[in-house]
Amino acid sequence: MTTSTVAAVRGLRVSYDAGDQRVTVAEDIDFELTRGRTLGLVGESGSGKSTVARTLLGHLRDGSRIDAGTVTVFEDDVFALAPAPLRQLRGGTVALVAQNAGHALTPSMRIGAQLRETLDAHGLPSGDDRLIELLDLVRLPSPDALIDRYPHELSGGQQQRVAIAMAVSTDPKILVLDEPTTALDVITQAAVLALVNELRERLGMAVLIVSHDLGVVSAVADDVLVMRLGREVEHGPTQEVLNRPREEYTRQLIAAAPRVHGVDIIGREDPDADVVVRCRDVDIRYPRAPRLAVSGFDVEILRGETVAVVGESGSGKSTVASALAGLADVERGEAALWSSDGTRHDLLGAAARRPVDVRRSVQLIFQNADLALNPRRTVGDAIARPLKVFGRASRAETPAVVDRLLTEVGLGPEFARRVPAQLSGGQRQRVGIARALAAEPTLLIADEITTALDVSVQAEVLALLDHLRESRGLSCLFISHDLAVVRSVADRIVVMKDGRIVESAPTAVLFEEPRHPYTRSLLEAVIEPGHTELPGSDADHRTTTLDPDAPLIDIGNGHRVRDDEGALTTR
Amino acid sequence: MIRLRDLTVGTRVGLTLVGLTVVIAVLAPWLAPYDPIATDADNALAGSSWSHWLGTDQYGRDVLSRTIEGGRFALLVSLVATTAAVVVGTLIGAIAAYYGRWVDAATTRVLDAVLAVPAVLALLLIVSVFGNSLWVLVLAISVVYVPAVARVVRGATRPVLSTGYVTAARARGERSLPIIRREVLPNILDTILVEFAMRASWVVLLVSTLSFLGFGVNPPTPDWGLMIQENRTALTVAPAGTLAPIVTLSLLVVGLNLAADGLGKYLGVDRARRGVI
Numbered sequence: 042m043t044t045s046t047v048a049a050v051r052g053l054r055v056s057y058d059a060g061d062q063r064v065t066v067a068e069d070i071d072f073e074l075t076r077g078r079t080l081g082l083v084g085e086s087g088s089g090k091s092t093v094a095r096t097l098l099g100h101l102r103d104g105s106r107i108d109a110g111t112v113t114v115f116e117d118d119v120f121a122l123a124p125a126p127l128r129q130l131r132g133g134t135v136a137l138v139a140q141n142a143g144h145a146l147t148p149s150m151r152i153g154a155q156l157r158e159t160l161d162a163h164g165l166p167s168g169d170d171r172l173i174e175l176l177d178l179v180r181l182p183s184p185d186a187l188i189d190r191y192p193h194e195l196s197g198g199q200q201q202r203v204a205i206a207m208a209v210s211t212d213p214k215i216l217v218l219d220e221p222t223t224a225l226d227v228i229t230q231a232a233v234l235a236l237v238n239e240l241r242e243r244l245g246m247a248v249l250i251v252s253h254d255l256g257v258v259s260a261v262a263d264d265v266l267v268m269r270l271g272r273e274v275e276h277g278p279t280q281e282v283l284n285r286p287r288e289e290y291t292r293q294l295i296a297a298a299p300r301v302h303g304v305d306i307i308g309r310e311d312p313d314a315d316v317v318v319r320c321r322d323v324d325i326r327y328p329r330a331p332r333l334a335v336s337g338f339d340v341e342i343l344r345g346e347t348v349a350v351v352g353e354s355g356s357g358k359s360t361v362a363s364a365l366a367g368l369a370d371v372e373r374g375e376a377a378l379w380s381s382d383g384t385r386h387d388l389l390g391a392a393a394r395r396p397v398d399v400r401r402s403v404q405l406i407f408q409n410a411d412l413a414l415n416p417r418r419t420v421g422d423a424i425a426r427p428l429k430v431f432g433r434a435s436r437a438e439t440p441a442v443v444d445r446l447l448t449e450v451g452l453g454p455e456f457a458r459r460v461p462a463q464l465s466g467g468q469r470q471r472v473g474i475a476r477a478l479a480a481e482p483t484l485l486i487a488d489e490i491t492t493a494l495d496v497s498v499q500a501e502v503l504a505l506l507d508h509l510r511e512s513r514g515l516s517c518l519f520i521s522h523d524l525a526v527v528r529s530v531a532d533r534i535v536v537m538k539d540g541r542i543v544e545s546a547p548t549a550v551l552f553e554e555p556r557h558p559y560t561r562s563l564l565e566a567v568i569e570p571g572h573t574e575l576p577g578s579d580a581d582h583r584t585t586t587l588d589p590d591a592p593l594i595d596i597g598n599g600h601r602v603r604d605d606e607g608a609l610t611t612r
Numbered sequence: 613m614i615r616l617r618d619l620t621v622g623t624r625v626g627l628t629l630v631g632l633t634v635v636i637a638v639l640a641p642w643l644a645p646y647d648p649i650a651t652d653a654d655n656a657l658a659g660s661s662w663s664h665w666l667g668t669d670q671y672g673r674d675v676l677s678r679t680i681e682g683g684r685f686a687l688l689v690s691l692v693a694t695t696a697a698v699v700v701g702t703l704i705g706a707i708a709a710y711y712g713r714w715v716d717a718a719t720t721r722v723l724d725a726v727l728a729v730p731a732v733l734a735l736l737l738i739v740s741v742f743g744n745s746l747w748v749l750v751l752a753i754s755v756v757y758v759p760a761v762a763r764v765v766r767g768a769t770r771p772v773l774s775t776g777y778v779t780a781a782r783a784r785g786e787r788s789l790p791i792i793r794r795e796v797l798p799n800i801l802d803t804i805l806v807e808f809a810m811r812a813s814w815v816v817l818l819v820s821t822l823s824f825l826g827f828g829v830n831p832p833t834p835d836w837g838l839m840i841q842e843n844r845t846a847l848t849v850a851p852a853g854t855l856a857p858i859v860t861l862s863l864l865v866v867g868l869n870l871a872a873d874g875l876g877k878y879l880g881v882d883r884a885r886r887g888v889i
Binding site: 328366367368392393395397400403404405407408409412413414415416417418423426427430431473476480 | 713774775776777779780781782783784785786787794795798799801
């Protein structure tokens with residue numbers, strides 16, 4: 042162990058009880074943390090990366106135990122420590138920042154009081170000046186006002202900054218970040234990562250960052266350890282691993298990561314295709330809400346075309362999806378659907394009041410595959426239901442149709458008898474797609490369908506969707522917060538912010554010539570594998586404000602931009 | 613369904629106690645050694661002997677026979693009343709949660725108003741006005757317990773309503789009752805079953821309380837609550853006459869509670885996640 046090594050994990054094996062047998066979550070894990078350097082632990086869900094990271098704090102899940110190996114922080118074996126020194130180690134020498142700061146902060150305590158609690162627990166001075174200094178350190182605006190606020194009054198990014206301030210308040214030697222940016226939008230994610238980099242340099246900590254996202258790791262980590270099913274796959278300097286991966290699994294991970302740059306955009310635009318859906322000036326308001334959730338939404342979807350709606354949480358993109366599916370009331374405007382024989386159907390009003398044909402033509406696929414399927418019904422049952430409701434198959438034909446649909450989405454007929462708990466996330470999402478296809482829809486609305494999936498699974502699901510669209514001539518409204526995901530599937534992209542469209546253009550045009558400042562900041566904030574540049578750590582404070590009266594201006598090529606300050610003048 | 617060997621010891625004990633009580637009550641006419649209402653003045657307040665294991669009461673009636681038969685009325689009322697309360701309460705709760713807004717607000721207000729009336733007081737009132745026939749009791753107890761069940765079910769229904777499968781069913785334009793039956797009820801069945809067992813134990817006590825107060829069954833019908841009331845004056849002379857119904861009643865209530873508790877844990881802990889429908 043060299044002098045700059047602060048922690049070492051040697052031959053670690055962790056297992057836990059599962060009924061009668063023990064399941065190994067991590068095996069033969071070796072790494073060292075060095076002062077002033079960042080190690081990234083990368084892996085898909087279930088790879089054991091969080092379990093390994095938390096052993097540095099001497100923490101194991103209930104029923105887990107260390108079977109072999111040691112975890113040493115400075116000279117101490119963490120799992121041999123008495124309770125009192127272990128408490129000093131946690132939060133004192135090793136600090137943790139968890140994934141969701143909204144859950145990590147106590148909702149009923151003011152920010153200042155929570156910070157003070159940590160300082161007091163470690164016997165450190167906890168005056169107001171120290172609190173303000175800490176909040177200033179994590180680049181929170183007006184810290185003196187912030188210490189009197191409650192967590193819910195802060196945005197997700199600000200909450201995560203407070204959690205980081207709390208972690209570094211005791212001047213720890215090691216900072217463990219467990220998926221610190223997964224719950225944040227891209228712009229905030231980039232700023233938080235930049236902050237982590239900056240703090241590591243200023244405070245000389247060793248940092249361990251756990252992430253499923255190769256982009257995140259490549260932006261902050263000096264070294265990277267790729268894990269799969271509890272075992273090390275590859276370990277080395279980040280640039281080397283990402284540019285010259287030795288293992289097939291690493292190559293797959295890198296290939297599956299969605300990118301903004303260097304991916305071919307297939308120009309599938311067929312201008313002669315007929316319009317399937319047209320929305321004009323749609324305003325949507327939730328019952329008794331003072332503010333419109335969506336205002337002036339315009340979109341036109343052609344047959345066989347995928348239109349993506351992109352925006353951060355709260356931009357109204359999912360509200361548009363619910364309105365088209367008849368689950369949210371449209372206050373004003375018009376929306377219509379044309380079936381293949383040219384009949385026009387109104388797409389306004391509640392689903393229950395629409396004609397059967399319209400309900401059948403618009404089908405939804407959901408974000409959270411866990412909640413999308415009824416856990417008490419078999420897969421076959423879930424797919425058979427729309428067949429019955431829409432009268433697509435008689436009782437006798439149903440099993441055959443279900444089998445055919447399951448095969449079409451890449452599962453087999455044997456899946457019909459399983460229940461959702463026996464399926465993986467990707468398989469559940471495929472069942473969700475099969476259920477939507479059972480209705481033989483014209484328009485498929487995919488609401489953030491890949492958010493909860495691992496990158497490799499995400500790539501497969503996107504490929505499936507693309508294949509189905511082509512083979513069935515489906516139109517698709519693809520809702521996502523992720524520009525990189527959208528790039529490979531969409532023909533056209535609509536960017537939304539605060540319920541309004543800020544820019545809409547064919548995919549290639551949008552990525553090459555983004556005109557609106559908001560679109561540009563979104564694109565700049567995307568971090569992909571091999572990317573080392575980060576925008577400033579206060580980037581999320583430079584918010585783009587929208588002028589409520591600004592019109593959308595057509596600048597040719599199907600490219601429309603909202604006429605806000607800086608949108609049309611600067612380039 | 614439920615596999616017995618996966619249950620905890622407490623749950624099994626609870627289920628056994630309840631099962632035993634029910635079986636004895638059903639088979640009582642064949643099990644009881646004597647006619648429970650036949651008096652024998654020569655043998656009044658006798659201690660336990662080979663002919664009368666638990667002795668006799670002040671009229672010389674066999675305590676064992678009366679104890680064996682004494683659960684029938686309480687169990688019958690409990691079963692019917694609890695079933696009615698849980699079925700109606702589940703429907704009201706699920707519908708209130710499903711429609712939300714004013715339907716929910718109005719229903720909740722009414723339920724709150726009913727909840728505010730003490731159960732025993734309401735029952736005494738109803739029984740003294742309409743008499744103490746089986747159906748009056750069943751109706752009265754259901755009315756008293758429907759609001760509590762409805763509130764629990766309403767709370768359990770709400771998270772289910774925000775899931776994708778319910779949204780998908782709504783987007784398919786399905787009507788509210790099929791959605792509640794197909795998508796919601798199977799997912800809150802654990803809550804409902806536990807609610808049933810829990811309510812049943814309260815209702816048993818409530819029925820016995822009514823009998824004890826003289827508003828339940830009419831003498832000389834054997835009933836635990838009534839027996840406690842009749843025999844407590846002779847507690848020092850022939851204690852078995854009071855203790856036997858107390859012990860059986862307690863065992864039943866403890867059994868129901870253990871079963872409710874254990875089933876709740878067994879059914880509630882992400883049963884569906886283990887791949888069990």
